[in-house]
Amino acid sequence: MDHILNAKWITYPKNVGEAVCEFRKTVDISKKVVSATLQATAQGVYIVYINGERVGNDILTPGWTDFRFRVLYQTYDVTDMITEKTVITAELAQGWRMHKTKGWFERPMKGTNKAFIASIAITYDDGTEDIIYTDNTWTTCLSATRYSDIYNGETYDADFNDDNYLPAKIVTCAYSTEAEEEMVVKGIEYPTDILCKHEGEFVREKERFDPLSVFTTPNGETVIDFGQNLSGYVEFSIKGEKGHKASIRYFEELDKDGNVYVENLRSAKTTVTYYCDGERRTFKPKFTFFGYRYIHLIDWPEEVKAENFVSIAIYSDMKRTGYFECSDKDVNRLFENVVWGQRSNFVDIPTDCPQRDERRGWTGDAQVFIRTASLIYDTERFFRKWLHDLSYGQSADGGVPHVVPNSDWIDNGAMGWADAATICPWQIYQAYGSKWVLAEQFSSMRKWVDYMRNHSIDGLWLGGGHFADWLNLDGDTPTSKPYLQNAYFIYSTSLLIKIGNILGIEMSEYEQCLEKTQKAFRARFMKDGKIVENTQTSCAEALYFGFLTEEETKSVSEQLNTLVTECGHLKTGFLGTPYLLHALSDNGYVKTAYDLLLRHEFPGWLYSVDNGATTIWEHWDSRNPDGSMWSAEMNSFNHYAYGSVAEWLIEKAAGITHDEEHAGFSHIIFKPVTDERLTFVKASLDTRYGKAASEWTKEADGYKYTFTVPAGVTATVIIDGKTTEIGEGTHTF
Ligand code: BGC
Secondary structure: OOHHHHOOEEEOOOOOOOOOEEEEEEEEOOOOEEEEEEEEEEEOEEEEEEOOEEOOOOEOOOOOOOOOOOEEEEEEEOHHHOOOEEEEEEEEEOOOOOOOOOHHHOOOOOOOOOEEEEEEEEEEOOOOEEEEEOOOOOEEEEOOEEEEEOOOEEEEEOOOOOOOOEEOEEEOOOOOHHHHHHHHHOOOOOOHHHEEEOOOOOEEEEEEEOOOEEEEOOOOOEEEEEEEEEEEEEEEEEOOOOOOEEEEEEEOEEOOOOOEEOHHHOOOOOEEEEEOOOOOEEEOOOOOOEEEEEEEEEOOOOOOOHHHEEEEEEEEOOEEOEEEEEOOHHHHHHHHHHHHHHHHHEEOEEOOOOOOOOOOOEHHHHHHHHHHHHHHEEOHHHHHHHHHHHHHHOOOOOOOEOEOOOOOOOOEOOOOOOOHHHHHHHHHHHHHOOHHHHHHHHHHHHHHHHHHHHOEEOOEEOOOOOOOOOOOOOOOOOOOHHHHHHHHHHHHHHHHHHHHHHHOOOOHHHHHHHHHHHHHHHHHHEEOOEEOOOOHHHHHHHHHOOOOOHHHHHHHHHHHHHHHHHHOOOOOOOOOHHHHHHHHHOOOOHHHHHHHHOOOOOOOHHHHHHOOOOOOOOOOOOEOOOOOEOOOOOOOOOOOHHHHHHHHHHHHHOOEEEEOOEHHHOEEEEOOOOOOOOOEEEEEEEEOOEEEEEEEEEEOOEEEEEEEEOOOOEEEEEEOOEEEEEOOEEEEO
């Protein structure tokens, strides 16, 4: 029974901005408790305590959803925490709900005040029940956390104690007038109608890192290096005179002279400020997080000792499934960097980056990385939640927002970004066989394809605002927007048709639409079997999207191989990169694919590894060879898009590949591609059926292959064009 639906939203009587407030209720319990269940959520982020003890170990609940439409509530069994006199307290911070960042993102989430709502249902051994609801019998005061903001950080005053308890105010609407109007237009009721059961994965504390070094920079700054870029915060022990103000600035990289570099964080202040109270205390922030490897200690009140600091990674608590290793330690570090890119950017939603004043659910980034992400971790619950918000955020004409949760964005419908609507459910289905995700998302994806269809003339979709092959290196002749638009139009329509067929939905009108677009595409963008736009991305997409004839495939892959070998490196941006190595190695150009993978110079994946990266950079040259930065404007050192190469490592280098016809690895294709520069490659996947593994080693007389097939699953092995069918168990070739 979801009692929270009958509770009231409560808040501090006046808007206290970024200050954190507390709510309190004391309950006398006179009978024996059999069970007690807490349900809670917030317009903001919250923590509940019972008799001073924290309920659960989830961070940043209720997470980030499209708050215009839904707020998720969490349910906890608190039976063991109830005592004769039970004191329930809750802390409430603004979290993602009302943050205001400067510059491009200076559009606050709509809303004027944060609010909390909860119920506790207590069942006694005589069969009776008490239900406690948030209402104006709760009291409220200000927390010792005087300031909290996702981007800017937190301020804590150890000496602050607000004993001015006021009655909590019941709120019927936490929205501004403008947003209320918008909700009325959309027919949305407030407040409890937007409460939904929790979805997704909980964000939790994961790995802990002790300092690698404590040092003073040439500029005299005291810095700690934890050795790993991640999302999280530092727990520290501190003792200073009462009222002493100490601060920590979180940052990703040192500049070329070895000093603190914060320019790439843009307006995000990423600072924890701590006011001491004369006692030794251990502290960590509770309602914010940072993307960082280093911290800068400002006005630290005592000698800085490494043992007083630990860096804690936080991310959505998904099950790890995919592993990769080979004989090249740099490629292994690259894979590890991809894993950290995923961890850092899977904090409740898939974000572009975790450090600067952005950290948004950019649909394009998620779309290019989802296949990789779903091999490395089990992402089904994580993406299912995010995809629900994607559907909520779609405009009436089917336009998919650039960022999800959408919240406040007006523009939508960008090629390669909006296609997250079709590509993401398809990839989740491919990884886990989850047909229900296809069914849930079908109307959203159909709306997106209809959008393109309705905006097309004679089969071609033209116009609109697009990011194109974002951050490509083609100079003055990048892949054109019309080309990419229509390549994605074809791809998304073909996925929609496949999905419709799986779900038993009549798809003939889309088949006709696809045929028409393919015809128009060929007429405009192909000549003599080749792509007119002579770029790596244009060829890679056409090959990967699978609509070329056998003959065209041959000539376009030749074209692609020539484009790569002539310049000797990749030139692809966000959209082309995930497909580039597949397009080469699937069509006979295995060596070229490995050449790109193993290249150490800019541009290439190992360039960042050689430069000490512990995550994937936003730009191929986020840092220049002379140590200077690409730019301060838009330069994240933890952006997962180019990490999509890891899917090639598992699927092609190790050769554990999905069989599209048998989703969820219910049938596996083992088709590894070798290169003489590596002496072994191995990978494993914890599929829903059990462990699948592949390994090859270079021996004196050729390659030795070992494949493991989970119980109840069959596999096809393809080596040097020879096909063998195998069943459960471990097989050597
Ligand atoms: C983000 C990208 C995103 C892009 C849109 C950037 O600011 O960091 O990753 O996809 O905007 O082009």
